[in-house]
Amino acid sequence: MQTPYFIFKPEVLEKNFNELKSLCDKYLNNYVVAYSLKTNSYHELIKTLNSLGSHFEAASLDEINLVKNIKRLNILNGPAKTEEELKVALNNKSLINADSFSELDKIIKIIEGKKLEIGIRISLKESKFGFDETQLKEVFEKCNKNNLKIISLHFHCGTQLSLKEYENNLIKISKFFEKQDKILLQNIESFDKPQNSKLSKKDFDAISFGNEVKSKSSIDIKYINLGGGFPEKLKLKNLGCNLEDYFKLLTEYLDKIKKKYNVSIILEPGRVLVADAFDLITKVITIKNNFDETYAILDAGINVLPKVTLSNYKFSKLNQFKEFKTNPDRLDGKEKLLVNDNSKFNKKKQEYILAGPLLFNNDILGRFHGNLKENDLIKVENVGAYCYNLAWEISYKKPRIDKKDKNIFKG
Numbered sequence: 001m002q003t004p005y006f007i008f009k010p011e012v013l014e015k016n017f018n019e020l021k022s023l024c025d026k027y028l029n030n031y032v033v034a035y036s037l038k039t040n041s042y043h044e045l046i047k048t049l050n051s052l053g054s055h056f057e058a059a060s061l062d063e064i065n066l067v068k069n070i071k072r073l074n075i076l077n078g079p080a081k082t083e084e085e086l087k088v089a090l091n092n093k094s095l096i097n098a099d100s101f102s103e104l105d106k107i108i109k110i111i112e113g114k115k116l117e118i119g120i121r122i123s124l125k126e127s128k129f130g131f132d133e134t135q136l137k138e139v140f141e142k143c144n145k146n147n148l149k150i151i152s153l154h155f156h157c158g159t160q161l162s163l164k165e166y167e168n169n170l171i172k173i174s175k176f177f178e179k180q181d182k183i184l185l186q187n188i189e190s191f192d193k194p195q196n197s198k199l200s201k202k203d204f205d206a207i208s209f210g211n212e213v214k215s216k217s218s219i220d221i222k223y224i225n226l227g228g229g230f231p232e233k234l235k236l237k238n239l240g241c242n243l244e245d246y247f248k249l250l251t252e253y254l255d256k257i258k259k260k261y262n263v264s265i266i267l268e269p270g271r272v273l274v275a276d277a278f279d280l281i282t283k284v285i286t287i288k289n290n291f292d293e294t295y296a297i298l299d300a301g302i303n304v305l306p307k308v309t310l311s312n313y314k315f316s317k318l319n320q321f322k323e324f325k326t327n328p329d330r331l332d333g334k335e336k337l338l339v340n341d342n343s344k345f346n347k348k349k350q351e352y353i354l355a356g357p358l359l360f361n362n363d364i365l366g367r368f369h370g371n372l373k374e375n376d377l378i379k380v381e382n383v384g385a386y387c388y389n390l391a392w393e394i395s396y397k398k399p400r401i402d403k404k405d406k407n408i409f410k411g
């Protein structure tokens, strides 16, 4: 088979999805799991998640179109939504998380005075995304005036987060709710003399604004959207924790808020669902020595396994071929069974620098300890998150994806 190629393992994806769902059932009750399409948008993967009842989070027109026939609450995020994207998302009844005043203007122009429920993205740290807290008053006013009702607050804070980082974000979100409580609940009595109050000018502004919101009701929070952030399985193992630890934090910090506002939680998981659901098979093309190093040059490099994915890739050798016996009809007797290389057959192990085929000095993937020869196949695990979508076509085409045939690959 032409290398390199990805192998999709739907049974791993299904297991990951069901695990996440059972934690949601145990800790959240009301929730929406919306898979983040940019993590990997392979059509078979979308099909599998759709059959499992997943919702989807899109970040562009192409991604909206991938799920346009799936009639569930789908979400559109992104800081550069065009009018065309917004129109398609509205036609598909997606929940749009507005990211800027400019975007609100575009939405207002499109809806021409009709009512619309939207979400807004809020940044609790400096970034190009969403609104900062000081802009909320203006956001609510604009929504008030223009028939927009805010039903979702979106707080994606990062990816591959450690437990501590996740907790810090939840602390920030709980503080946000404490601070904005009156506006969000719209349940304040009239308040007209700030000078008689112990409240700061800022708090007074928030409260008096809350009165205004109450009458026009531009905010009725149904969802708190926490975005992504759960680390992939391999990282969880390295961090010495498990997914349930993250859910325990979720309940610790958000239970009260959930009850008070009567909201559902939206999660937009990406890598935790798909990272280990894909392998890559690549071939050793050249073994060479120079500058006292031995290089194993593969036919996949940083074009397929980019560093920006923040994933840890796991390399192992698959080089021992046996005739495939179990299903000769289907495979015409030509296929081979691949098994992991067993080091007892090997000479003394040595160290290789695993490099890719590109004409870039930094096309280096890592080090490999063992025995390699030209034409050996290398299995790379944990490549499901971002690798396929970020793979660049430079000198070589994007690798294709095969669905795993359990009978063929045992490695």
Ligand SMILES: Cc1ncc(COP(=O)(O)O)c(C=O)c1O
Pocket (backbone or CB within 6 Å): 036, 039, 057, 077, 156, 158, 159, 160, 227, 228, 229, 230, 268, 269, 270, 271, 272
């Ligand atoms: C808005 C949003 N939601 C969800 C995700 C998925 O994150 P993860 O892969 O960490 O689950 C991302 C990724 O960056 C994102 O930007």
